[in-house]
Amino acid sequence: MTDYFVxxxxxxxxxxxxxxxxxxxxxxxxxxxxxxxxxxAALGRLLAAGAMMGVMLKGEKDILTxxxxxxxxxxxxxxxxxxxxxxxxxxxxxxVMVGANDRGKLDVxxxxxxxxxxxxxDMGLKEPYVGQTALQTGEIAEDLTYYFATSEQVASSxxxxxxxxxxxxTVKQAGGFILxxxxxxxxxxxxxxEENLSGIASVTGLFEEGNTPEQILEILLAGMEPEIVxxxxxxxxxxxxxxxxxxxxxxxxxxxxxxxxxEGKEVELNCHFCNSSYVxxxxxxxxxxxxxxx
Numbered sequence: 001m002t003d004y005f006v007x008x009x010x011x012x013x014x015x016x017x018x019x020x021x022x023x024x025x026x027x028x029x030x031x032x033x034x035x036x037x038x039x040x041a042a043l044g045r046l047l048a049a050g051a052m053m054g055v056m057l058k059g060e061k062d063i064l065t066x067x068x069x070x071x072x073x074x075x076x077x078x079x080x081x082x083x084x085x086x087x088x089x090x091x092x093x094x095x096v097m098v099g100a101n102d103r104g105k106l107d108v109x110x111x112x113x114x115x116x117x118x119x120x121x122d123m124g125l126k127e128p129y130v131g132q133t134a135l136q137t138g139e140i141a142e143d144l145t146y147y148f149a150t151s152e153q154v155a156s157s158x159x160x161x162x163x164x165x166x167x168x169x170t171v172k173q174a175g176g177f178i179l180x181x182x183x184x185x186x187x188x189x190x191x192x193x194e195e196n197l198s199g200i201a202s203v204t205g206l207f208e209e210g211n212t213p214e215q216i217l218e219i220l221l222a223g224m225e226p227e228i229v230x231x232x233x234x235x236x237x238x239x240x241x242x243x244x245x246x247x248x249x250x251x252x253x254x255x256x257x258x259x260x261x262x263e264g265k266e267v268e269l270n271c272h273f274c275n276s277s278y279v280x281x282x283x284x285x286x287x288x289x290x291x292x293x294x
Contacts, residue, residue: 240273240274
């Protein structure tokens with residue numbers, strides 16, 4: 001498998017850990033939305049997070065949605081994921097360009113700005129779980145670390161990264177990790193984990209050195225006997241199709257459909273998540289109108 005996740009435990013189950021490689025997933029998103037470098041980095045980070053948080057879900061039909069709403073030029077970022085490692089997402093303003101930060105890196109924080117991170121888990125109950133926290137840095141990894149601590153009361157460390165080829169603009173490396181301490185974690189385990197994390201410069205640096213997700217967890221959890229308990233594929237996957245879009249047209253109501261038909265032109269609708277286009281002729285709109293009247 002090209003892109004994939006691994007799940008592990010360490011220190012006698014005092015730590016649970018996830019790592020993911022998402023190079024092809026993020027490149028697919030970049031091509032679908034024609035994102036600028038900083039938009040690719042921001043969306044790519046959230047896609048990696050979504051992939052890992054998605055596989056934390058227990059039910060096969062459970063859906064996770066991550067939303068970042070900032071006042072920066074990117075606008076909003078939305079990613080959805082399921083328990084099978086399938087993710088999709090989009091940026092409100094994909095062509096945004098901002099200058100590099102003071103470290104010469106893509107300035108995701110400036111592009112995102114101040115705002116909120118919302119986590120929605122639809123687990124088939126009457127109401128979905130919704131957690132919301134204020135953005136701390138706009139760098140996304142730190143914002144998710146804060147979310148886990150405040151909304152889910154789980155001490156966590158989140159690392160996310162996207163590295164682009166400077167010549168072609170394509171995705172060179174992408175992925176991330178999430179490490180979480182269980183409530184019964186001993187002080188020496190916490191100290192060792194902090195020491196291991198202090199030696200990590202960047203996620204993409206680890207991938208550039210040739211490390212796999214498994215090897216990244218071995219580095220992060222060194223000295224704590226990590227054990228891989230699960231792995232699976234990750235992919236950019238959108239379940240949109242013309243039938244689903246037709247149902248959306250039915251839902252807008254008879255009056256709106258009649259107005260579209262009166263214009264006498266075909267209608268083209270785009271999927272936000274994958275940017276696929278669906279065209280409906282006037283005759284198709286008339287057929288849909290009949291369904292709307294039932």
